[in-house]
Amino acid sequence: MPTLYGNTTGLSPQATKTLERIYRRKVPLASIATPELIKALAEASHETGRQVGALVHRSGEIDYVIVGDATRLMLPDIGRLRAAQGRFRALRLIHTHLFNEPLTRDDLVDLVRLRLDLVAAVQLTPQGEPRTLQYAYNVPVHGKEAVTVTVDEAQGRGDGRGEAALPYRTVGPVAIGRADVDFGALIQALEDEFTKRSRTRSVAAKDGRAILVHVAEKSKAGALARAEESLRELTELAGTAGVDVADTVLQLRDRLDPRLVLGKGKLDEVVLRASELDAETLVFDRDLTPSQASAIAKHTDLKVLDRTQLILDIFAQRAESSDGKLQVELAQLKYTLPRLGQKDDSLSRLTGGIGGRGPGETKLEIGRRRAKERVSFLEAQLKRLSRQREQRRRRRARLGVPVVSIVGYTNAGKSTLLNTLTGADVLAENKLFATLDTRSRRLRFPEEREVVITDTVGFIRELPKDLFAAFRATFEEAADADLLLHVVDASDPARDQHIETTEALLTELDLIGIPRIVVFNKADLIAPAEGRRLLLGHPDAVVLSATDRETTRELLAKLAERLKSRWEEAAMVPTYEVEAAEGELGDGGLFEGEAQSMTVLGPPSSSGAGEISSRVRGTFEA
Ligand SMILES: Nc1nc2c(ncn2[C@@H]2O[C@H](COP(=O)(O)OP(=O)(O)OP(=O)(O)O)[C@@H](O)[C@H]2O)c(=O)[nH]1
Numbered sequence: 049m050p051t052l053y054g055n056t057t058g059l060s061p062q063a064t065k066t067l068e069r070i071y072r073r074k075v076p077l078a079s080i081a082t083p084e085l086i087k088a089l090a091e092a093s094h095e096t097g098r099q100v101g102a103l104v105h106r107s108g109e110i111d112y113v114i115v116g117d118a119t120r121l122m123l124p125d126i127g128r129l130r131a132a133q134g135r136f137r138a139l140r141l142i143h144t145h146l147f148n149e150p151l152t153r154d155d156l157v158d159l160v161r162l163r164l165d166l167v168a169a170v171q172l173t174p175q176g177e178p179r180t181l182q183y184a185y186n187v188p189v190h191g192k193e194a195v196t197v198t199v200d201e202a203q204g205r206g207d208g209r210g211e212a213a214l215p216y217r218t219v220g221p222v223a224i225g226r227a228d229v230d231f232g233a234l235i236q237a238l239e240d241e242f243t244k245r246s247r248t249r250s251v252a253a254k255d256g257r258a259i260l261v262h263v264a265e266k267s268k269a270g271a272l273a274r275a276e277e278s279l280r281e282l283t284e285l286a287g288t289a290g291v292d293v294a295d296t297v298l299q300l301r302d303r304l305d306p307r308l309v310l311g312k313g314k315l316d317e318v319v320l321r322a323s324e325l326d327a328e329t330l331v332f333d334r335d336l337t338p339s340q341a342s343a344i345a346k347h348t349d350l351k352v353l354d355r356t357q358l359i360l361d362i363f364a365q366r367a368e369s370s371d372g373k374l375q376v377e378l379a380q381l382k383y384t385l386p387r388l389g390q391k392d393d394s395l396s397r398l399t400g401g402i403g404g405r406g407p408g409e410t411k412l413e414i415g416r417r418r419a420k421e422r423v424s425f426l427e428a429q430l431k432r433l434s435r436q437r438e439q440r441r442r443r444r445a446r447l448g449v450p451v452v453s454i455v456g457y458t459n460a461g462k463s464t465l466l467n468t469l470t471g472a473d474v475l476a477e478n479k480l481f482a483t484l485d486t487r488s489r490r491l492r493f494p495e496e497r498e499v500v501i502t503d504t505v506g507f508i509r510e511l512p513k514d515l516f517a518a519f520r521a522t523f524e525e526a527a528d529a530d531l532l533l534h535v536v537d538a539s540d541p542a543r544d545q546h547i548e549t550t551e552a553l554l555t556e557l558d559l560i561g562i563p564r565i566v567v568f569n570k571a572d573l574i575a576p577a578e579g580r581r582l583l584l585g586h587p588d589a590v591v592l593s594a595t596d597r598e599t600t601r602e603l604l605a606k607l608a609e610r611l612k613s614r615w616e617e618a619a620m621v622p623t624y625e626v627e628a629a630e631g632e633l634g635d636g637g638l639f640e641g642e643a644q645s646m647t648v649l650g651p652p653s654s655s656g657a658g659e660i661s662s663r664v665r666g667t668f669e670a
């Protein structure tokens with residue numbers, strides 16, 4: 049027996065028979081629907097008082113007969129693997145409308161999101177006779193690159209997009225029998241056009257085009273400003289991850305939808321927008337539960353990522369040391385595991401990150417059991433590495449060299465500061481999370497005094513939990529620090545928030561007890577008066593430009609002063625005279641030989657303690 053789909057409860061045996069008979073119809077490629085099929089659908093509708101539809105395959109077969117209610121039809125899950133780029137699903141929906149309604153928004157959203165060949169509605173007379181036919185099909189739109197922010201207040205303000213080109217075209221309603229378009233020729237022409245376009249597109253955006261979505265409750269004061277700031281950061285994160293941001297959408301709601309987060313109407317709009325802009329990914333500016341992500345992916349037929357996945361993806365791309373790679377893989381697996389439990393064939397859209405990137409051997413689409421095994425393996429591996437680090441640290445402690453760790457929000461200029469202070473060439477980039485592996489350099493002060501300066505991973509608001517756990521290890525180094533340099537990008541409008549976030553994370557990492565110097569960086573980008581104001585709030589801080597070595601003198605003097613007792617304790621050198629140090633600062637003699645300031649501590653075990661190497665990477669790493 050052929051299966052009936054949709055709202056099949058309470059159908060009489062007679063109605064069931066009528067419906068099942070629809071499967072016998074054949075539709076040639078040359079027409080949208082035959083008069084016989086239309087008649088059969090109308091009869092079944094009349095008999096049941098419900099909408100009835102057929103999904104017709106290009107082969108002419110009817111693949112699905114679907115029953116709705118009086119006003120709508122829910123399509124079955126027709127295999128949510130996306131149709132190949134530039135191709136349609138080879139299925140067209142022909143269905144009845146009982147009250148002479150034109151194509152509804154739901155019809156059009158289904159057309160676009162499922163990439164159906166075509167959607168047609170047959171308007172029936174009150175007597176149940178087919179009267180007119182209206183149809184719609186997907187058309188290529190030349191997407192605008194512009195980033196628009198749309199805010200939906202409760203009053204339903206427009207989305208400010210104006211007359212955007214629609215990704216579909218509707219025809220009719222026309223009298224039945226007048227709709228004599230050659231369906232086969234139409235679909236062939238459309239597919240050719242789409243294929244041509246997607247070829248040029250895929251070169252332009254190798255990591256995919258995405259729409260960024262921020263949804264927040266509007267009850268809270270300042271919600272809009274916070275949302276905009278958060279979207280700005282997400283846009284930067286997306287850029288860092290190599291995602292082409294096609295558009296951003298911002299919705300403030302009274303209450304978040306527990307299932308879809310956004311309102312259904314808004315989400316439908318996003319689907320259409322994604323089709324317009326040829327975007328295949330939605331990135332949510334919040335964490336989604338596995339079931340939310342799954343529901344949204346199912347509803348939109350788009351790839352759905354949340355903020356955590358985006359950050360994980362960046363880490364996956366950027367981790368360099370074997371340690372870092374293991375940690376990222378572990379975090380990705382831990383994030384993926386609860387999502388593997390879902391009975392969901394759209395798994396690849398929930399897991400793989402942007403391009404399915406995962407370090408190590410994990411393909412991110414492995415089974416649950418394999419994933420668990422891999423987690424245990426990685427955890428054991430990381431424990432071993434952590435023990436090794438611990439040993440190295442102890443050895444170093446015996447050497448008595450004080451350690452200074454540079455911490456702070458991502459992109460604050462930590463690596464730049466390390467480079468400038470030590471003459472190193474650690475990668476510093478205008479990207480979030482440029483640094484993922486801890487690097488250390490030795491900085492020499494006069495009189496044979498020296499410190500080891502360590503660069504760290506940048507902090508970020510709402511650092512993903514699993515990632516936090518995994519990266520805690522990289523802060524083990526910092527846990528032994530005698531002093532922290534908290535670098536702040538003084539020119540960032542969200543500066544105060546960044547300070548707050550960093551301090552909260554320092555607390556969580558148990559580092560808050562370590563003495564700290566706040567370094568307001570990027571002084572060249574702020575007015576001098578602003579710099580002075582900053583110092584009023586933080587009298588112990590310094591203001592400098594990490595890009596300009598001249599400006600770091602005050603910091604070096606402060607470092608020398610703060611580390612004085614530590615050096616004395618280590619009894620490495622005779623008593624340090626602050627006055628003398630300042631005198632030396634005056635003539636720039638703080639660096640005792642430029643070449644030596646570039647010395648790197650070599651791996652003590654493998655190549656002998658204190659070996660001089662010009663390589664930066666791999667410092668302290670066995
Ligand atoms: N104008 C200006 N730009 C700076 C200054 N210091 C750093 N930058 C720039 O800020 C960007 C980030 O610098 P990084 O040193 O990579 O920052 P980071 O804190 O190490 O960042 P992550 O490793 O990503 O957490 C780079 O483009 C630097 O060139 C400064 O004093 N002035």
Ligand SMILES: [Mg+2]
Nearest residue numbers: 462463482483
């Ligand atoms: Mg860095």
